[in-house]
Amino acid sequence: MSKLFEIALGIITSIGGFLDVGAIATAAEAGSNFGFQLIWAIVLGTVCVVFLVEMSGRLAAVSKHTLADAIRERFGFNFYILPLIAEVIVDFLVLGAEIGGVCIALQLVTGVHFQWWALPVAFAIWLLLWKGTFGLIENGISLLGLVTLGFVVATFELRPALPALAKGLLPTVPHQDTAHYLFIAVSILGALISPYLFYFYSSGAVEDEWDESDLGVNRAVAGLGMGFGSIVSLGVLIVAAQVLHPQGIQVDSYEQAALMLTQTFGYWGFILFAASLGIACFGAALEVNLDTAYVTAQAFGWNWGENLHPKQAARFSSVYTVFVFLAALLMVIGTDPLQLTLFSMALTAVILPITIIPFLVLMNDPEYVGQHHNGWISNGVVIFTIALAFILAIVAIPLEIIGG
Amino acid sequence: MLVACSQSPQDKQGDAITTTQSWIATARMTGEAWQQGKLPDAYTEQTLIKSQQKIVQQNRSKVIPSPLSEQLQQTLRQMIADVQQHRRNTIASSLEKLSNEQHQLESLAKNRGVQR
Amino acid sequence: MDLIRDVLDNQIVDRNQRKMGKVDGIVVKLRDDRPPRLTYLETGATTLARRLHPRLHDWVANLASCWGAKQTKSLRIPWEKVRNVGIDVEVDIEAEQTSALAYEIWLREHLIKRIPGGQ
Numbered sequence: 001m002s003k004l005f006e007i008a009l010g011i012i013t014s015i016g017g018f019l020d021v022g023a024i025a026t027a028a029e030a031g032s033n034f035g036f037q038l039i040w041a042i043v044l045g046t047v048c049v050v051f052l053v054e055m056s057g058r059l060a061a062v063s064k065h066t067l068a069d070a071i072r073e074r075f076g077f078n079f080y081i082l083p084l085i086a087e088v089i090v091d092f093l094v095l096g097a098e099i100g101g102v103c104i105a106l107q108l109v110t111g112v113h114f115q116w117w118a119l120p121v122a123f124a125i126w127l128l129l130w131k132g133t134f135g136l137i138e139n140g141i142s143l144l145g146l147v148t149l150g151f152v153v154a155t156f157e158l159r160p161a162l163p164a165l166a167k168g169l170l171p172t173v174p175h176q177d178t179a180h181y182l183f184i185a186v187s188i189l190g191a192l193i194s195p196y197l198f199y200f201y202s203s204g205a206v207e208d209e210w211d212e213s214d215l216g217v218n219r220a221v222a223g224l225g226m227g228f229g230s231i232v233s234l235g236v237l238i239v240a241a242q243v244l245h246p247q248g249i250q251v252d253s254y255e256q257a258a259l260m261l262t263q264t265f266g267y268w269g270f271i272l273f274a275a276s277l278g279i280a281c282f283g284a285a286l287e288v289n290l291d292t293a294y295v296t297a298q299a300f301g302w303n304w305g306e307n308l309h310p311k312q313a314a315r316f317s318s319v320y321t322v323f324v325f326l327a328a329l330l331m332v333i334g335t336d337p338l339q340l341t342l343f344s345m346a347l348t349a350v351i352l353p354i355t356i357i358p359f360l361v362l363m364n365d366p367e368y369v370g371q372h373h374n375g376w377i378s379n380g381v382v383i384f385t386i387a388l389a390f391i392l393a394i395v396a397i398p399l400e401i402i403g404g
Numbered sequence: 405m406l407v408a409c410s411q412s413p414q415d416k417q418g419d420a421i422t423t424t425q426s427w428i429a430t431a432r433m434t435g436e437a438w439q440q441g442k443l444p445d446a447y448t449e450q451t452l453i454k455s456q457q458k459i460v461q462q463n464r465s466k467v468i469p470s471p472l473s474e475q476l477q478q479t480l481r482q483m484i485a486d487v488q489q490h491r492r493n494t495i496a497s498s499l500e501k502l503s504n505e506q507h508q509l510e511s512l513a514k515n516r517g518v519q520r
Numbered sequence: 521m522d523l524i525r526d527v528l529d530n531q532i533v534d535r536n537q538r539k540m541g542k543v544d545g546i547v548v549k550l551r552d553d554r555p556p557r558l559t560y561l562e563t564g565a566t567t568l569a570r571r572l573h574p575r576l577h578d579w580v581a582n583l584a585s586c587w588g589a590k591q592t593k594s595l596r597i598p599w600e601k602v603r604n605v606g607i608d609v610e611v612d613i614e615a616e617q618t619s620a621l622a623y624e625i626w627l628r629e630h631l632i633k634r635i636p637g638g639q
Contacts, residue, residue, distance in 0.1 A: 064607055069531065072542075077529045078572060111446020130637060247433055250426040253458075255451045259433050266442045301531050301542030301563070302624065310638050314628035321635075 007220045013142035014225020015149070015232065020284030021101035022094070022191030022345040023233045024277055025338055028257040030184050031240025033177070033250050036160075039168030041185045042237060045192030046230035048385035050223050051378045052356070055363050056198040057218035060205035063368040067202040068298035070368060071358045077299070083358070084299050086351040087195055091292045093344035094196070095323070096330030098285035099125070100337030104254045105278030109271070115334050122328035125285050129320050134207050134306040137290070141283040148276040151235030154264045158242045165238070179403050182396035183346060189389040190348035192230070195355040196291040203294040207305055215372065239264075254338055289327075293320040346400070349393035352386045420462045421513045427462075428476070428506050431455040435483050435499050439492055449487045456480040468509065476505050521605060523558070531608040532563055532597070532620075539608075540615035544568040544594065561602065561609070563620050564594025589626035595619050 030038035056067050063070060072080040102121045103114035128137060174181050210218070243260045244251065251257045254277070261269030290306060297304035297316040310317035330340065360382060363374045431452055438448040456477065463473050479501045486495040521527070527543055534540050545562035565584060570577035584592045595618050597611050604610040615621055632638040 072529055073531075076524075077542075077544075077568060080529075081572065107450075108447055109444070111444070111450060130635070247429045248422075248425050249429045249433065250422070252423070252426070253454065255447070255454060256426075256430050258447070259430070259437065262437045262442045266440070270437075270443055270447070300565075300568075301539055303539040310632050310635075311628050314624050314632045317638075318627050318631055321631075 003217060006217050007224075009139065010217065010221030011225040011228060012146065013138055014221060015142070015146065015229045018226060018229025019145060019148045019232050019276070019280040020191070020194075021098045021277075021281045021337075021341050022187070022194070022348075024101070024236055024280060025251075025254075025257070025341040026184060026187045026191045026345055027233050027236035028240045028244075028251050028260065029338075029342065030188060031237040031242075032244040032256070033184065034174065034181060035241045035245050036164050036168030036238070037172060037174060037181070038185060038188060039165065039234065039237065040171045041188040042192065042230055042233050043169060044385055044388075045189045046226060046233075048189075048382055049193050049197070049230075050226045051382050052193065052198055052359070053201055053226055054219055054222035055359065055374065055378065055382075056202040057205050057210070057222060058215060058372055059359075059362060059369060060202040061210040061212055061214050061218060062370060062372050063362075064206065064211075065202075065368065066206050066294070066298055067199050067359060067362075068295045070362050071355075072299060074362055074365070074368070075358055079358070080299060083195075083351070083355045084295060086354055087199070087295055088292060090344060090348050090351055091196060091288050091295075092323070092327055093330070093340065093347065094194070095285055095288045095292070095327035096335065097337060097341040097344050098281045098288055099324075099328050100331050100335070100340060101254075101281030102278050102285065103331055104337055105274045105281065108255075108258050108274040108277075114337065115332055118328040118331035119325070121282075121285075122324045125282070125289060126321055126324050128286060129290060129306070129324075130310060130317070132306075134204060137286050137306065138204065141279070141286060144279045145283055147272065148232045148280055150261065150265070150269075150272040150276060151232055151239055154261055154269070155235045155238045157264045158239060160238050160242055179396065179399035182392055183342070183400040186349045186389060186393045186396045187342050187345040189385070190345040190352075190393070192233070193352060193385070193389065194348055195352065196288050198355075198359065199295050200287050200291045203291075203298075203304075207307055212372075236260075252338065253336075285324075289320050289324045292323050293317070346393055346397050349389040350397070353390050356382065356386045417465065417467045418513075418516070420465065420467045421509070421516070424459050424462045424468065425506070425509060425513065427455040427458045428502065428509065431480060431483065432499060432502050432506065435495055435502065438487060439495050439499070441492070445487060445490070449484060452480060452484045452487060456484070468512070472505060472508055472512070475501070479505060526605055527561070527609060530605075532561070533608045533610050534615035535603075535610075535612050536614075537610075538615045540618070540620045541595075543609055545571065547596065558599045560596040560598055561611075562594045562596055564591070566592055567594040588630075589622035591619050591622035593619070 027042065059070060060066060071083065099118060099121050100114065103117035106112065106117045107114040239260050240251065240257070243263050244256065249256055258270060258273050261273045265272060293316050294304060296319050302315045303313045304316040305313055331337065360379060362368050364379070366373060434443065434448055434451045437443045459476060479498055483495060483498045486498060523546055528546055530543050532540050532542060541563040543561050544564060545567040546558065547560040547562060549557045549559045551557060566577055566581050569580035581592045584590065597613065601612045602609060603612050
């Protein structure tokens with residue numbers, strides 16, 4: 001019974017935790033610009049992230065190592081410094097974007113410009129980490145994240161044509177705007193396959209002291225949770241494709257995305273969009289900020305843990321305290337939140353190989369995972385997706401920058 | 405692919421028209437939803453102002469002939485004033501004008517061979 | 521046991537399982553006619569920096585000497601104190617009483633405790 005409860009809770013938190021600024025922005029951008037044509041990218045990204053999240057839980061449960069610890073030990077610090085620096089840079093940009101998402105949500109509702117919200121939002125994030133425990137953050141915020149299911153309800157209300165949806169499952173390259181299409185495809189993959197998820201998830205599993213008896217729960221939560229989570233992401237894409245695309249609205253600012261639920265739910269649709277954006281980004285900001293503290297503390301062997309009192313882990317707590325305010329400065333100086341989001345998601349795709357390849361080596365190393373090593377399917381799916389995302393990224397990012 | 409994606413001046417003009425159309429559509433959808441009481445005032449005003457700015461920005465290279473672009477600006481100014489003064493009934497005429505201008509721009513785009 | 525694989529860069533915990541850094545260096549004494557003897561484990565930013573690049577070592581040492589806890593020397597833990605090498609390297613000392621936690625303690629006293637709720 002307690003296992004069932006654990007699975008249910010895990011699935012609920014994954015649905016809430018799945019959506020972040022990247023998932024919402026890239027799906028809205030994809031749907032409004034290209035209709036259903038980019039559905040395949042969400043499906044492919046989801047399959048890959050299901051495998052990877054399952055792996056990071058399995059690594060933690062079997063080897064008792066977090067992903068960061070294991071990479072550092074297995075490959076040595078001289079190697080680990082590369083993914084570490086890459087992760088911290090990307091976390092910085094992504095955290096800025098998540099804070100931006102919360103600020104935009106507040107701007108939508110209050111009319112007060114987003115720049116003014118950056119520091120208060122950063123303070124709220126910090127306060128929760130300072131006072132809260134891992135369980136509170138993971139479960140509490142994610143439960144609120146269920147409001148994002150509004151997009152799924154809207155999808156059913158809008159009755160999209162199923163054959164058209166099915167066509168979107170097959171990748172096609174459009175004649176118009178090819179560069180932008182590829183860039184959005186890369187951003188979708190980067191938004192769904194975020195390395196912070198794996199560091200974070202494995203750290204959480206170690207904090208909760210998982211062992212081999214948790215492997216079943218882990219598999220169920222990774223598969224069902226991430227699967228359901230991606231349905232919300234698909235919902236955003238479909239709603240944007242049904243509501244914004246026919247009008248010729250191409251989202252290049254969050255204000256435009258905010259209109260997508262008003263057709264279905266009226267005034268409350270607008271509020272629902274703002275609430276979904278705000279809560280999803282707030283939850284993700286907590287995770288990204290905590291992730292940065294995890295990877296840094298684990299890199300140097302400092303005491304770490306969200307369940308510890310700040311004074312028991314002074315360096316760990318200092319990292320998330322300083323980092324969140326630094327990232328908020330990106331918003332204070334007025335960086336465009338949507339552009340920052342799309343750019344940092346695409347950049348995530350570039351750094352995937354440097355994190356994921358050592359991760360795969362660990363998952364095939366009996367010293368770490370014993371008999372629970374990867375099969376060829378999971379290796380194959382992950383290698384294929386990461387390679388695709390990386391190649392698309394190095395082609396599409398320069399093109400997007402040249403094209404403005 | 406590189407060749408296909410490099411931007412010619414025509415492409416740039418086409419992009420400017422598409423972006424302008426996108427922001428006009430945004431202003432229209434915002435105005436209509438506000439008229440039906442589906443949007444808060446502050447957001448509506450901000451979004452209309454942003455649409456206006458974006459349209460000016462896109463028209464730096466004068467892709468849209470001046471009578472039409474001036475009409476557009478005039479209509480948007482009127483809409484913003486309507487929202488500021490909470491005149492839900494008078495915004496209807498501005499919306500009609502906007503839709504008219506939207507069609508003019510569409511035929512302009514068609515003549516230039518811009519596809520969405 | 522493979523020193524590089526099983527010990528270098530592993531987590532060090534003290535006798536109370538408190539994390540106190542990682543194995544940043546291993547000191548081995550070379551002896552005439554006899555096999556070399558493992559003498560110390562080192563933990564500290566300067567040792568770590570030297571492994572990355574010798575110049576980085578000087579730079580980190582300079583930075584450390586003028587900021588914060590001003591701890592430039594790495595802590596040397598005698599090999600006899602190592603109790604167990606598993607997932608973590610367990611040593612029979614009290615972390616709080618060593619210089620390994622100099623910066624942890626400095627930040628605790630100068631930053632964390634000054635923030636409300638940090639006491």
